Amino acid sequence: RAAAEVLKVGAGSREGGEESARGLGIIVANAVVSAGFxxxxxxxxVAAEAATWFRVGAGATGISGGLSFALLGAGHLVGISVGMAMFAGVVIGWWxxxxxxxxxxxxxxTAEVIANTVFRSDVRFxxxxVIGVAAIWTLLKIAGxxxxxxxSALAASAAKRGGEVLALEERDIPIGIVGIGSLAMLVPIGILLWTVLQGGPLEASAVGLIAGSLVFILVIGLVIAAVCGYMAGLIGASNSPVSGIGILAILAASILLVSWFGRAVEPGTTQALVAYGLIVTGIVFGIATISNDNLQDLKTGQLVGATPWKQQVALLIGVVFxxxxxxxxxNLLG
Structure with a gap:
């Protein structure tokens, strides 16, 4: 909504131009201050963070803090409720x-070694x-x-085929074309997974693994894209539950792989399965992040009266390039 208001003000009046100039000045000043810091x-x-570690009875914990202009900006976007939720997590986890x-x-x-070791090995889980439970709760709430x-998309597509003139904000790319395009994208994904499995300990199971992975990516990717996209359009990409959904995705992929191969496998096979599971989940994460960005842009377009299918074509071009x-x-950086 903030982006939409910027577009409306900037395009609608002389005062909008002055407001845009002031906004640009603020952005430049903040960027200079952040870069200087x-x-x-x-x-x-200058110290960016500070921490102290101490014993609590037989246990240990600590208090740490830091200054990050990026986090200040993120906090302004997500609001006090998210900040309080994070503070509650700090209290429960650390104290x-x-x-x-x-x-x-x-x-x-030392207290620092004990606290950091246990935090990494236990508290993070x-x-x-908690993130996984929150993701499940989000799924249940927004399923309807x-x-x-x-x-609505199917109804709009049927109405268009019947000759009905749709409102501007309902003119999307036909859902049939979206479905065909989604299925077509499974071909390069399958080729990618095949190249990953070639020459490794999982090559003998490549056909079954790839087939199952494509079904997993199609079904889970559809659900995740719908959930993350809906939340991004509703409250912005900053509050979209990508992390929680991603944790559920890797858990689901891991459970499926273990149920297929079992636990009694060679160490090399185990490492290959872990790598393969992460690659498949990485594809699902890509679906989630793209849906986040695209739906936020589409929501902004809806608020300013843009034509959805034109936006969607532009977003597709952006993804391709x-x-x-x-x-x-x-590859060059690697």
């Missing part, structure tokens, strides 16, 4: 769970579980609106 912290002239889990004496060393959106440009750059 980053230079000071990297040259060690309740960590002292309890470190009191067993299984890890020795509590956080991942997502299904309603699909029905991004896919062409980004891999060579990553």
């Amino acid at each position: 980053a230079i000071l912290t990297q040259t060690k002239l 309740i769970l960590l002292p309890i889990l470190t009191s067993g004496g299984s890890v020795t060393g 509590f956080g991942a579980g 609106p997502v299904v309603g959106g699909v029905r 991004g896919s062409i440009v980004v891999p060579p750059v990553l």
Whole structure:
């Protein structure tokens, strides 16, 4: 909505031009201050964070803090409710769970070593579980609106075929073309997965693995795209549950792989399965992030009265060129 208001004000009046100039000045000033602070912290002239570690009975914990202009901006976007949720997580994780889990004496060393070791090995899994539960709750809450959106798209497509003139904001790319395009994208994904499995310990199971992975990507990707896209359009990409949905996706992929291959496999096969599961989940994550960005843009377009199918074509072009440009750059940097 903020982006839409910027577009409306900027295009609608002379005052909008003045407001845009002031906004640009603020952005430039903030960028200069942020860059200056980053230079000071990297040259060690200013400390970006500070921490202290101490014993709590038989356990250990700590308090740490830092200054990040990027996080200040993110906090402004997500609001006080998300900030309080994160603070509650800090209290539960660092000041309740960590002292309890470190009191067993299984890890020795200084308070800092004990706290960091147990936090990485145990407390983070509590956080991942909370994120997973939140993702499931989000799925249950918005299942109805997502299904309603699909029905609306099908109804609009049927009305268009019947000769009805649709409102401007209802003129999407036909759902049939979207479905055909989605199925066509499974071909390059299958080729990618085949190249990953070639010459490795999983090559003998390549056909079954790829077939199952494509079904997994299609079904889970559709659900994740719908959920993340809906949330991004509703409250913005900053609050979209990508992390929680991603955790559920990797758990689902891992369970499916274990149910197929079992636990009694060679170490090399285990490593290959882990890598393959991460690659498949990475594809699903790509679906989630693209749906995030695209639906936020489409929501902005809806608020300013843009034509959806034109936006969708432009977004598709952006995805295609991004896919062409980004891999060579990553290979060069690697």
